[in-house]
Amino acid sequence: MNGQRAVPGSKEAIGPREARSSPCRLNGCFHCCEGTEMPLTQEDVDRIAALGFVPGDFLVRRDGWLQLRNTAEGRCFFLSNGQCSIYPDRPEGCRSYPVVFDEGGKNALLDPECEHHHGFTISARKASRVGALARRLRRERMERMSPVAKRQDEQ
C-alpha cells in the first residue's frame, strides 16, 4: 500500500470492504494490507491500544511518522486470514484507501498501486476527509519532530 504516507490516506467512514459491491470484496483482494506503510494518527494509536494491543507491537516510528508494522511475512500486523482483525477500529487512512493525496498534499487521487482503483470514485466528501487527515498527520509529525517532543520521546 504505497502512497499511503502521501495520503493518507490510506482506507470514508464506510470503508470499501463494507460495501458488498466493493472492488475489494468482489475480487477477494487484500493486497493493500500487504507491505503497508499506513501512517497512524495519535487517535488511531490510542483507539487500537484501548483494544488491548501494545503500541510497540503494532507500530513503527519512521522519520517522525507512526506507521502500521508489518509481520515477518510482510503483511500488516492486523491482517488475519485475509481479513482485518480490527476492522471497526482500523486506522483512518485504511478507511479512505485507495483515495490518497499526492506528495505535495494538494490533490486527492486514487492510488495507482491499487490494482482495482478504477472501481473506486473520489467524492468531494471523501477528498475533503482525506485532505483533513493528510494535514493532521503532517501536523502531528511536525509536533513529534520538535526538539521538545523529541526529548520527551527519548525519556
Ligand code: SF4
Ligand atoms: S489495519 Fe486492517 S485495513 Fe488497515 S492495513 Fe491493517 S489489516 Fe488492512
